[in-house]
Amino acid sequence: MLGNEAVARGAYEAGVRLVSSYPGTPSTEITENCAKYPEIYAEWAVNEKVAMEVCVGAADGGARAMCCMKHVGVNVAADPLFTVSYTGVNGGMVIVCADDPAMHSSQNEQDSRFYARSAHLMMLEPADSQECSDFARAAFDLSERFDAPVMLRLTTRIAHARSMVTLGERREREIKPYQKDIRKNVMMPGMARGRHVVVEEREKEQAAFVETSELNRVEMRDPAIGVICSGIAYQYVREALPEASVLKLGIVYPLPEKLIREFASKVQALYVVEELEPFFETRLRAWGISLAGGKNLTGLQGELSARRVEEAFGRETAPLYPAQETLNRPPLMCAGCPHRGPYSVLAKLKMHVTGDIGCYTLGALPPLSAVDTVLCMGASIGMSQGFARARGREFAQHTVAVIGDSTFLHSGVTSLINAVYNRTGITVMILDNRITGMTGHQPNPASGRNIYGEPAPEIDLAALCRACGVNRVVTVDSFDLAGLEKALKEETASDEVSVIIARRPCALLDRKSRKTPLKADPAVCRGCFSCMKISCPAIEKRDKHVWINPDQCVGCGLCLETCRFGAIGGGEKA
Amino acid sequence: MKMDVVIIGVGGQGTLLASRILGALADLKGLDVKVSEVHGMSQRGGSVITYVRVGSDIHSPMVDLGGADVVLAFEQVEALRALPYLKRGGVMIVGDQKINPLSVITGQAAYPKGALDALRQQCRVLSLDALSIAREAGEVRSVNLVLLGVLCAYLGEDPELWHEAVARVVKSAFLEVNLKAFDAGRRHYEESEERNG
Incomplete structure (x- = not known):
């Protein structure tokens, strides 16, 4: 069993009723697996802060609840985290945070153990999948015993390693009675001062408990x-x-x-x-x-x-065969990826791009090299405002904040409101592919379905932006290069805040519009290599011409627009 | 059976499935097993490496450099990359497919010539055109099963338990074609010169 699957199993056996999370490698599979148990209500929240707040509400309401996130997600949820330590819980509450040493899929290498210490919360750390299950169960018991959330820390090699797990039965738990108690649950200064005393006392009790706990x-x-x-x-x-x-x-x-x-x-x-x-x-x-x-x-x-x-420790290590000189193989945007259209236009117009977190972060790599900055979830929109204020109008007119649909809903909306309110005339481009791609296709509020694949209200991003006070909102097909170029020129020239929604579903999901592979005719191809500027992994340089790899090409047709000589053809409905 | 395996390929080639089948096999044999996977960003057409450790009382889920009894490589450049994982005296099973990295696609670099020969100078290499064998078996995506078939035959193991492991992991709709690819891989090894050479 995968470590993450085992955490879900342990939580299930502990009688968890609610799981709310935002996807993030290496934590995502915990919540996906929780959704497979009919006894558990699982959901994708719009961000980690919301997930944790939903979880606190459920725990206050007497149910066992869990939220899962990657290490940087804890930063987003840090606000409720530090204060739920004061209020405590009612039903057991477990916060899973998955650290990513070596940054296999992250932007930093932070160590979330410091969160446990700063927030005065107990933290457990399992060493294999069996312990993932055992410790998840123990964490719920400890949470109720000490009336405080318990953190469960994983790292990538625990979360994404498979080892044997013995399954147990689920122990169903009654919802605990709920009683309104403002001294415990309304954290205004007078009450919080009293609760801080409780927190310090609790930590002493926990410190005594850990001396004899079987978990050590x-x-x-x-x-x-x-x-x-x-x-x-x-x-x-x-x-x-x-x-x-x-x-x-x-x-x-x-x-x-x-x-x-x-x-x-x-x-x-x-x-x-x-x-x-x-x-x-x-x-x-x-x-x-x-x-x-x-x-x-x-x-x-x-x-x-x-x-x-x-x-x-100066021990003898196994002798090694010599490392061979070879080529790097960095990850890249898939053939047919809808992000390719906007990025090739941004690169062509030589725009400054404040980027964000998602598959489209890959637009920073050569040959597109279309991104200037990537910081954290949602930062693109805020950072572009800072650039505009620091470097003035002309720079702002050559700057675009690029953000995915899921990331926009996670933490981009507030920054957009900030731009409107402060009249900072930035241009935002939402790459709307209807899904949270990088973490493995989790649906989000713009997808039109929930974690169970059931239909869900689909957020209208254009209407949302207008409601935030953005007057200039245009929606363009991500593969309409001419349309994108026109929109980018017009919107960056404007002094108002504007939003361009580049819309097309993720190529990995959109099997409906797949076509047969395209072909480049070497007799017509002049070898100008314009089509290669879109950086598609299916288009290869072969001597003086291009060759389209039929194993890679999904027939998306984006390259057709780039060829002035009509050398590319084919692409029938598959 | 005690065996440390490194499986390396390009995102989308089915390396994860291969590691899960080996995991299921160890379980069927009543052995301890740990499998380490990589999810997330590197799956987008990047180099993907997974580790399978089979034996008794296994601690680390990772195979260290110089620790792999077998490297199962799905692609030539990836085979080169994985060489330092191979234990002295270990064997490299290589599907000889070439998938151009972006630097080759854009014409900035050339795909390494003679990668397999370079490897042969260092270690024991069993190479085969796993893609064609998979295609003949009826599914180009079953390269992973072809390579597992070679591994099974190389180890001189009874294929029946392996079939069962495949059935545990693979969706039933694809079971037949996958078993066909597995057996084609086995036959290829048994008929190959490398077995005797």
Whole structure:
């Protein structure tokens, strides 16, 4: 079972009733799997903050509830996170955050253990799929025991690894009674001061609890080396240092001081092996526990591996065949991808583009090289306003904020309102492909269906923008290059805020409009390579002509528009 | 059976399915197994690598550099890329398909010539035109099953349990064509010179 599937299973067995999340690699499959259990209500929320708030409401209302997100999603949800720590819960509440060391699919490498410490919340970290299930169940019990949400931290190699899981039965739970209690649930200063006292008391109780919890485990072997570790790092340590004694922390916050001191006293040399930040190490050093090594051995960046641990401890490593000189293969936009149209026009017009998070981030790579900035979800629209204010009208007239439909609804709408309100005349282009693509095609409020594939109200993006006060809203087919160019020229020239909606469904989903592959006739092709500017993986340069790879081409026809000589043809209804 | 396998290919080639079938096989044999997958951004036509570890009491879900008994490569450039994962004395099973990276498509770089020969100078290589074999079997997308068939025959294993593992993972509508591709891969190895060479 995939780690994420196992988290869903554990939550199911614990009697969870509601799961609300926003997709984000490597957390997405948890919620998708929860949706397969008829006993659970699951939903895709518009963003992580909303997901967490839905979850808090459900927990206050007496049900067991869970929200799942990637590490950067916790930043979005940090506002409710810090205060739900004060209010506590009623039904158990679990917050799953999936960190991405080595940034396989992320924009930073932040370590969410610090969130647990800052928000005074207990955090568990499983080390395989079985523990994903076991710890998810334990997290709900602990949440109710301490009347506080519990965080469950995963990393990519736990979330996306498969290992054996023993299935248990679901324990159905009654909805707990609800009682209005403003001293607990209305966090205005007078009440919050009282709750802060409760938070600190609770943390003391949790600190006492973790000393004896079975989730932390001492494995005494050879006392020459003792290692403190958690999660995937535990597996690497067992692999690399099979004889070493280990304190495996299943609860990574709060830390069991007495247990750690006791373990330290039993081993001759104490080490900490942890991925990313020196979270354990800093605390141990603050407690005056002397370490023989930590981050000085394993490093601060990227993910660990058994080999990296072997190297850190000066062990012999397996001999390697030499790395071969070869070509990189970065991810690219699929053949037929609707993002290709807008980007080829933006590149042609040499626009400055503030970009955003999604498949269309790939437009930053050569040969399109059409994106100037990518920061975080929704940042494109805000950043373009800053550029306009800093660099003036002319720069603004050569700048476009590009954002996907899902990301726009996640956190772009508020920035658009900001532009209208402050009269910052930016141009926004919404790449509306009707789906959240990069994470694996999760539906969103613009898709017209929900997580179960049932019909759902479809947000009208153009009407939404108009309601925000944008007078200039145009919708163009993403493959209408002439139309896009005209719209971009007109809208960037305007001093008003304008929105161009480039609309066409994701090529991977839109099987209906697939056509037979196109062909380029070498007798007609003049070798100008204009068609290659759209950067389609199906169009290859072969000597002095282009060749269209029939295994790649989906017949989208975008290249037809780029050929002045009519060399490209074909593309019948498949 | 104790075996560490690295499966490498290009997004969309079916590497994930291959790793899941090996996972199901280990389960049928009552062995411990861990499979590590990559989801998200790299699946968009990028290089995709998955790890399968079969044995008893497995800790890390990852195969380390220099740790793979077998590398199953779906493409030539990817086979080159994966060489450092191979254990000394391990074997590389390579589908000899060429999928041009963007730098080749745009004419900025040439697809490496003699990739397989370069590999043969370093290690044991079993290469085959898995794409044609898959096409003959009736489904071009079953390259993954062809390569698994080669692996099964290379290991000298009874195919019956492997068939069962395939049936566990593959949708029933595609089972027949996939088993056909698997058996074609097996036969190819058994009839090949490399087996004797």
